[in-house]
Amino acid sequence: AQSVTQLDSQVPVFEEAPVELRCNYSSSVSVYLFWYVQYPNQGLQLLLKYLSGSTLVKGINGFEAEFNKSQTSFHLRKPSVHISDTAEYFCAVSDPRKTSYDKVIFGPGTSLSVIP
Amino acid sequence: EAQVTQNPRYLITVTGKKLTVTCSQNMNHEYMSWYRQDPGLGLRQIYYSMNVEVTDKGDVPEGYKVSRKEKRNFPLILESPSPNQTSLYFCASRPRAAGGNNEQFFGPGTRLTVL
Numbered sequence: 159a160q161s162v163t164q165l166d167s168q169v170p171v172f173e174e175a176p177v178e179l180r181c182n183y184s185s186s187v188s189v190y191l192f193w194y195v196q197y198p199n200q201g202l203q204l205l206l207k208y209l210s211g212s213t214l215v216k217g218i219n220g221f222e223a224e225f226n227k228s229q230t231s232f233h234l235r236k237p238s239v240h241i242s243d244t245a246e247y248f249c250a251v252s253d254p255r256k257t258s259y260d261k262v263i264f265g266p267g268t269s270l271s272v273i274p
Numbered sequence: 275e276a277q278v279t280q281n282p283r284y285l286i287t288v289t290g291k292k293l294t295v296t297c298s299q300n301m302n303h304e305y306m307s308w309y310r311q312d313p314g315l316g317l318r319q320i321y322y323s324m325n326v327e328v329t330d331k332g333d334v335p336e337g338y339k340v341s342r343k344e345k346r347n348f349p350l351i352l353e354s355p356s357p358n359q360t361s362l363y364f365c366a367s368r369p370r371a372a373g374g375n376n377e378q379f380f381g382p383g384t385r386l387t388v389l
Contacts, residue, residue, distance in 0.1 A: 167314065192377070201278070201364055201380035202317075248316060261332075262378065264309075266316040 160185045162249050162265035170271045171239055179234040179268045181223075181249030191232040192250040192262070193223055202248060208232065219243070244272045276301045278381035280365050286387045287355055295350045295384050297365030304370040306348040307332070307378070308340065310361040317364065323348055324370070355388040362386075 165180045183189060190209050194202040206217025213225040223234045232249060249265040278299045287293055299306065304325050309317040309332075319332030323342040337359055339351040348367075352359060362385050366378040 162316075194380075199383075201382045202366075202378075203380065204377050207377060261319065261322075264317040266314055 160189065160251050160253065160263050162251050162263055164247075164249055164265040164268045166268050167266065168269045168271065170273055172273050173241055174238045176237050177235065177239050177243075177270065179247050179249075179270065181232045181234065181265060183230050183232065183249075183251045185230070185251065185253070187253060190252045191223075191225060192252075193217065193221070193232070193234050194248045194250060194264075195219075196246040196248065196267075198245070205234070205247070239270075239272050241272050241274060243270060245270060276379070278365055278367055278379050280363075280381040280384050282384060283382060284385050286389065288389050289356055290354050293352050293355060293386075295352075295363060295365075295386070297348045297350065297381060298346050299348075299365075299367040299379070300346065301367060301369070301379065302345065303367035303379070304345070306342070306365065306367045308338070308348070308350045309364045309366065310334065311364060311383075312361050320350070320363075355386075357388050360386060360388050 161184045163182045171177045192207045193205040195205050196202045205221050206215045208215045208225045216222045221236050225232050247268045250262050252262045281296045307322040308320040311317050318334045320338050321332050321340040323329040326345050329340050362383050364383050365381040368378045
C-alpha cells in the first residue's frame with residue numbers, strides 16, 4: 159500500500175529566506191506525485207505535479223519540486239519566501255496503473271509560517 | 275467561474291441530529307470525493323463517486339452516507355452525528371482523464387462541530 163510521510167509538521171522561516179518542505183512516499187511502483195497548498199480558511203489548490211519526464215517540476219508562485227526515485231522523495235522548494243506563502247502544504251501520491259478510480263493518498267501536511 | 279461549492283461553511287449541531295452537507299461542481303467532472311481533515315492526520319477520504327449512481331467507501335466511511343443522483347451534486351449525510359465527527363470537511367472533484375491525471379479541485383470546506 160502507498161503512504162506519504164511529511165517529516166516536518168511545522169516549518170518557521172524568515173521572509174526572503176529559502177525553504178524546503180520534505181516529502182517521502184512508499185510505493186513499489188511508479189507513482190504520480192502532487193503538492194497542494196491550503197491557505198487559511200480555504201480549500202486546497204494544486205501547486206505542482208509530477209507525472210513523468212523531467213524530475214524537476216516547476217509550479218505556481220515560484221515553487222519547484224524534485225522527484226528522486228532512488229530516495230522515494232518529492233521535496234518542495236522555494237528560493238525566497240514571502241509572507242503570503244504562509245499556509246499548510248500537502249504532499250500526495252497516486253498510482254497511475256489504476257484504470258478505474260485512482261485513489262489519492264495525502265500526507266499529514268506541513269505548516270509553513272513565514273516570519274517578517 | 276469553474277468551482278466546487280459547499281454548504282454550509284460552518285455548522286454546529288448536537289449529537290444525533292441528522293444533517294446534510296451539500297457539494298456541487300460546475301465543471302462536468304465525473305469523479306467526486308469527500309474528505310475530512312484532522313490535525314496531524316491530513317486528509318482522509320470518506321467516500322468517492324466515479325459517476326452518477328456509482329459510489330464507494332473510502333478510508334473512513336463509518337457514520338457517513340452519500341448519494342450521487344446528479345452528476346454535479348454529491349451530498350454528504352450524517353444520519354446520527356457524534357462528537358468524533360467534529361472536523362473540517364472538503365468536497366473535491368476531477369475529470370476522468372486517460373492516464374490518471376489526478377488534479378483535484380476542492381471546495382472551500384465545511385467546519386462541523388458536533389456537541
